[in-house]
Amino acid sequence: MKLNIRDLMDxxxxxxxxxxxxxxxxxxxxxxxxxxxxxxxxIKPKHNSKKKIITVLVAVAVVSALxxxxxxxxxxxxxxxxxxxxxxxxxxxxxxxxxxxxYAMPExxxxxxxxxxxxxxxxATAEWVKFEESYDxxxxxxxEYDAECKRTGEDxxxxxxPTYGIYSQEMADKVDSILAKYGLKxxxxxxxxxxxxxxxxFGDIWTADVMGTGYFYDDGTFQFDATxxxxxxxxxxxxxxxxxxxYLNAGNINNFEQWTYVTKDGITVNxxxxxxxxxxxxxxxxxxxxxxxxxxxxxxxxEVVHTREELEDLVDHIHFAQL
Numbered sequence: 001m002k003l004n005i006r007d008l009m010d011x012x013x014x015x016x017x018x019x020x021x022x023x024x025x026x027x028x029x030x031x032x033x034x035x036x037x038x039x040x041x042x043i044k045p046k047h048n049s050k051k052k053i054i055t056v057l058v059a060v061a062v063v064s065a066l067x068x069x070x071x072x073x074x075x076x077x078x079x080x081x082x083x084x085x086x087x088x089x090x091x092x093x094x095x096x097x098x099x100x101x102x103y104a105m106p107e108x109x110x111x112x113x114x115x116x117x118x119x120x121x122x123x124a125t126a127e128w129v130k131f132e133e134s135y136d137x138x139x140x141x142x143x144e145y146d147a148e149c150k151r152t153g154e155d156x157x158x159x160x161x162p163t164y165g166i167y168s169q170e171m172a173d174k175v176d177s178i179l180a181k182y183g184l185k186x187x188x189x190x191x192x193x194x195x196x197x198x199x200x201x202f203g204d205i206w207t208a209d210v211m212g213t214g215y216f217y218d219d220g221t222f223q224f225d226a227t228x229x230x231x232x233x234x235x236x237x238x239x240x241x242x243x244x245x246x247y248l249n250a251g252n253i254n255n256f257e258q259w260t261y262v263t264k265d266g267i268t269v270n271x272x273x274x275x276x277x278x279x280x281x282x283x284x285x286x287x288x289x290x291x292x293x294x295x296x297x298x299x300x301x302x303e304v305v306h307t308r309e310e311l312e313d314l315v316d317h318i319h320f321a322q323l
Contacts, residue, residue, distance in 0.1 A: 076260075077270050078253040078280065081111040081122075083129050107252045111280070114238045114247075115289040120182040124243055127181075131174050142167050163190055164245065175243070184243040189218030198224060206235075207317045217242075220288070231306060231314055234293040237323050240286075248293055250280060261312050267320040271312070277305040283320045290323050 085107060110129070114121035136142055145167040149155050157166040164186070166172050179185065192215040193201070201216065212226030221244060223236045238244045250256070256272035256279075263269060273279045277296030282289070294306065294314070 076116065076284075077258050077282075078111055078250060078256060078272050080116045081282065082250075082253060083110045083112060083126055083247065085109050108249050109251060109253050110247050111250050111253070112247060113236050113289065113291045114244050115240075116284060119240075119289070120184065121238060121240065121242070121244065121289065124178050124182040124184055125245055125247065127178055128174070128243075128245055129247070135171070136168075161186065163187065179243055182243075184241060185219070187217040187219060187221060187242055187244065191216055198222070203322060205319050205322050207319075209317055228314055228317060229310075231310065232295045233314070234295075235290065235318070236293075237288045237290045239288050248280070248291070256280070259308075261315060263318070263320060264316045265319060265321045269315050269320065271308075271315070273306070273308065273311060275305065279306060279311055281311065281315060283323070285320060285323055288323055290320060292318070
């Protein structure tokens with residue numbers, strides 16, 4: 001599937017959801033072009049201009065490089081997945097209270113879905129995140145390239161770097177240097193599909209009780225929006241050896257209770273559960289790194305916070321040994 005810079009803009013705008021209601025941007029609707037993230041702040045993406053749309057994407061990429069070094073010696077758990085903390089947001093996206101007054105952004109901490117700090121996949125994404133932090137902050141470069149795409153009807157960078165949102169030679173050079181430095185490849189061959197297509201492509205990687213839809217690449221990296229009983233979650237598998245730029249906003253990782261659990265298949269996973277119904281589950285496997293982003297469940301009456309037993313039951317229905 002060919003995606004140019006205009007498709008990127010349209011896809012972000014058409015696919016964004018009300019974060020105040022859902023707390024997540026679903027990959028089913030926005031595919032790879034926006035980051036897999038939870039937003040605690042109730043911020044609604046604005047679509048009055050392309051610049052504001054791009055701002056939503058760039059905001060999640062601004063993190064402190066100090067966060068990477070701080071956890072470099074730890075292996076396992078959210079501490080060894082973090083890219084750092086950020087409280088920055090564009091002025092037009094600052095949250096407001098009922099009186100219309102803006103207030104400080106809650107702490108946001110972004111974590112890797114590619115692996116732990118000692119993996120080349122994590123290190124590659126961390127380097128890209130740091131690059132994005134200061135690149136094209138006034139949107140002049142993307143505006144110029146978008147105008148060029150409209151004039152010529154072609155997206156030069158979209159041909160070589162589909163779904164990565166590259167729009168300048170400087171960005172392309174940075175990607176190429178990261179690929180060479182860490183020995184990684186680009187994703188190719190984007191496909192979307194429902195449960196049956198995933199089962200045909202990947203086999204029985206979860207039980208029939210898990211249903212949903214998602215997208216995948218030729219290399220086997222995928223993301224799937226799923227439901228199991230009263231648990232709504234996203235599962236992402238990032239294959240070893242590939243450059244991936246999707247990451248998760250976990251808020252403050254100190255608010256999570258963490259423990260390890262051995263599944264019925266004998267796979268050890270790390271489970272992190274917060275008090276507001278969210279959970280993040282990670283499995284560091286031989287050929288991939290798998291993450292589950294568990295969303296709060298909203299019933300007709302109130303919010304249901306999942307228990308440890310429910311989360312452990314969920315991972316027992318995922319066949320990590322086949323991932």
